[in-house]
Amino acid sequence: MAKADPGKGGHHRVPDAPDPLPIPVVDNHTHLDIARDGEGAPDVAAAIAAAKAVGVDRLVQIGCDLPGARFTVEMVDRHPAMLGGIALHPNEAPKLAEAGTLDAAYAEIEELAAHPRVRVIGETGLDYYRTGPDGVGVQQDSFRWHIDLAKRTGKALQIHDRDSHDDVLRILEEEGAPDRTVMHCFSGDVSMARTCADRGYYLSFAGTVTFKNARGLRDALSVTPLDRVMVETDAPYLTPAPWRGATNAPYLVPLTVRAMAGVMGVAVPTLCQAVSDNAEAVYGPW
Numbered sequence: 309m310a311k312a313d314p315g316k317g318g319h320h321r322v323p324d325a326p327d328p329l330p331i332p333v334v335d336n337h338t339h340l341d342i343a344r345d346g347e348g349a350p351d352v353a354a355a356i357a358a359a360k361a362v363g364v365d366r367l368v369q370i371g372c373d374l375p376g377a378r379f380t381v382e383m384v385d386r387h388p389a390m391l392g393g394i395a396l397h398p399n400e401a402p403k404l405a406e407a408g409t410l411d412a413a414y415a416e417i418e419e420l421a422a423h424p425r426v427r428v429i430g431e432t433g434l435d436y437y438r439t440g441p442d443g444v445g446v447q448q449d450s451f452r453w454h455i456d457l458a459k460r461t462g463k464a465l466q467i468h469d470r471d472s473h474d475d476v477l478r479i480l481e482e483e484g485a486p487d488r489t490v491m492h493c494f495s496g497d498v499s500m501a502r503t504c505a506d507r508g509y510y511l512s513f514a515g516t517v518t519f520k521n522a523r524g525l526r527d528a529l530s531v532t533p534l535d536r537v538m539v540e541t542d543a544p545y546l547t548p549a550p551w552r553g554a555t556n557a558p559y560l561v562p563l564t565v566r567a568m569a570g571v572m573g574v575a576v577p578t579l580c581q582a583v584s585d586n587a588e589a590v591y592g593p594w
């Protein structure tokens with residue numbers, strides 16, 4: 309990795325590799341199909357190798373539009389370190405509905421989800437930040453459809469929740485959540501963390517937990533039980549401190565893990581073992 313000054317260069321600077329973790333962990337949510345503006349698509353084999361070199365030995369690739377879902381199914385066949393998750397993102401479903409192609413897209417997602425290395429339906433959920441009131445009905449219908457798909461196929465569920473905590477929790481309750489449900493990029497407060505843990509959901513924390521202004525999120529992490537906690541990049545977005553704003557990648561997970569261990573008051577190896585065990589509990593071995 310090239311040395312770079314964290315203060316300069318926008319998202320084109322390349323963060324240094326962190327020190328390796330003592331016990332391997334899983335990046336629970338990454339998008340290796342997505343290129344940042346002005347950058348080429350990530351080299352998947354190189355991204356996996358760079359992650360392994362610092363103790364991130366496995367990852368869950370999330371494809372959340374049709375091209376991303378097709379990419380995911382192709383990649384999980386090629387890379388033993390990778391499992392897949394597929395869905396139509398809550399910001400994608402309203403666009404497909406408007407184009408009149410949502411039902412065809414559901415049919416294809418359902419077909420692709422039969423792949424044995426697609427172990428999770430996601431990310432699905434609600435996003436009241438990027439999609440306005442016009443899209444809410446479609447988002448909620450789509451969320452319910454994905455919950456049902458996860459249950460019918462016996463797969464886990466990964467939830468995207470942006471500015472929509474109450475409706476996400478309500479709809480999960482109304483539909484009945486799948487046995488293994490993961491709040492991806494958890495963004496709630498202490499009380500929501502407690503509710504999710506009480507319901508048996510998993511809480512997956514991204515680089516946002518390292519941000520200076522994320523005190524409420526760290527408080528939420530501090531009440532999250534070790535047997536419910538997961539870690540993720542959401543790459544190429546949400547790069548942890550001190551590289552906030554640069555392009556994220558799975559090899560940066562150790563920065564988030566070390567920050568999380570500090571907040572939770574546990575030793576780094578303890579947290580590594582927990583996030584690895586939790587990933588296997590949710591997705592099964594791979």
Ligand SMILES: [Zn+2]
Pocket residue numbers: 337339370431542
């Ligand atoms: Zn994502």
